[in-house]
Amino acid sequence: MNTKKVLVAGATGYLGQYLVRELKNRGYWVRVLIRKEAQKNRFKEVDDFFVGQITEPNSIKGITADIDWVFSTVGITRQKDGMTYMDVDYQGNSNLLKEALKDKIEAFQYISAINGDKLRQLKIFEAKEQFVDELKNSGITYCVLRPNGFFSDMKDFLTMAKAGRVYLFGDGKFKLNPIHGEDLAKVCVEKMIEGVKEETVGGIDILTQNELAEIALKAWQKPIKISHLPDWTRRFTIWILRTFTSSKIYGPIEFFLTAMAFDNIAHQYGTNRLEDFFKSEVKRMKQR
Ligand SMILES: NC(=O)c1ccc[n+]([C@@H]2O[C@H](COP(=O)([O-])OP(=O)(O)OC[C@H]3O[C@@H](n4cnc5c(N)ncnc54)[C@H](OP(=O)(O)O)[C@@H]3O)[C@@H](O)[C@H]2O)c1
Incomplete structure (x- = not known):
């Protein structure tokens, strides 16, 4: 049994679920923040639940009592619950930090994203990086992780590949190394143990967008058909979305389309390969 007591906020999400499993495998005592009682049945072996809304400070009073480490x-x-990035990514995490400071916890880890600090003009990063600044200036021991795209988010390529053709902006030669949630969760815990302050985290394979499209098509056993759209169509799409839709609609698309226009290479970690993930996803989709 590990002696640290840990709080995971975001435990119901893709990364959070792997993080809880990793912490429990290593013997930590784990409390998770959930929004609704019904979310309890998603977890088999956590030690404590705290039901509250991170965006409502009064509802999370006492959440970090007796806690050593917080992961958010x-x-x-x-x-799609009507909240903005500022409400959740910034203010929600800021509310949690205030509790952590009050209880003088040992260390706070926050998951931002690769290049978030360089792309603060994007709605999603404006909020995340405002929180990163606050965390760094708070005096608490912190760890900021900047992961590359998650495997779960690469499924959009699989969806295109299923229809037989993948569309890319530009020549498809920009590179990225996406990461599996299981591998990232291990890094989250290890960096906290090592006391690392900041790190970019990506998967083991660095792929060009063309290679990514190819493995998506191969997973469906389709011939390699990739269309390269001129880059002005990408910029035009961002402009249209920014002009005519709200940040809730354009935020994630703006982020994706901007990130596709340069290399996103993080430090390499883990063992899971995107090729195997795509193959198992296709198998799962065919069984449905
Ligand atoms: N996906 C990627 O490729 C990627 C890459 C780099 C960084 N990141 C960042 O890494 C973090 C984790 O990503 P993920 O894919 O694990 O996200 P996810 O699956 O969507 O999980 C997000 C978590 O935040 C909680 N949350 C969202 N809105 C909330 C609200 N209004 N009030 C309270 N809780 C709320 C969710 O709770 P509920 O389950 O109750 O909704 C969930 O536990 C995110 O900040 C993301 O931006 C993601």
Whole structure:
């Protein structure tokens, strides 16, 4: 049994679930923050539940009592509950930090994203990086991780590949190394143990966008058909979305389309390969 007591906020999400499993495998005592009682049945072996809304400070009073380490993976990805990035990614995490400071916890880990610090003009990063600044200036021992795209987010390529053709902006030669949640969760815990302050985290394979499209098509056993759209169509799409839709709609697309226009290479970690993930996803989709 590990002696540290740990709080995971964001435990119901893609990364959070792997993080809880990794912490429990290593013998930590784990409390998770959930929004609703019904979310309890998603977990088999956590030690304590705290039901509260991270965006409502009064509802999370006492959440860090007796806690040594906080991990927060809270952020809007696909949630459609009317909140903005500022409400959740910034203010929600800031509310949690205030509790952590009050209880003088040992260390706080926050998951931002690769290049978030360089792309602060994007809605999603404006909020995340405002929180990163606050965390760094708070005096607490912190760890900021900047992961590359998750395998779960690469499924959009599989969806295109299923229809027989993958569309890319530009020549498809920019590179990235996406990471599996299981591998990232291990890095989250290891960096906290090592006391690392900041790190970019990516998967083991660095792929060009063309290679990524190819493995998606191969997973469906389709011939390699990739269309390269001129880059002005990408910039035009961002402009249209920014002009005519709200940040809730354009935020994630703006991020994706911007990130596709340069290399995103993080430090390499883990053992899971995107090729194997795509093959198992296709198998799962065919069984449905
Ligand atoms: N996906 C990627 O490729 C990627 C890459 C780099 C960084 N990141 C960042 O890594 C973090 C974790 O990503 P993920 O894919 O694990 O996200 P996810 O699956 O969407 O999980 C997000 C977590 O935040 C919580 N949350 C969202 N809106 C909330 C709200 N209004 N009030 C309270 N809780 C709320 C969710 O709770 P509920 O389950 O109750 O909704 C969930 O636990 C995010 O900040 C994301 O931006 C993601």
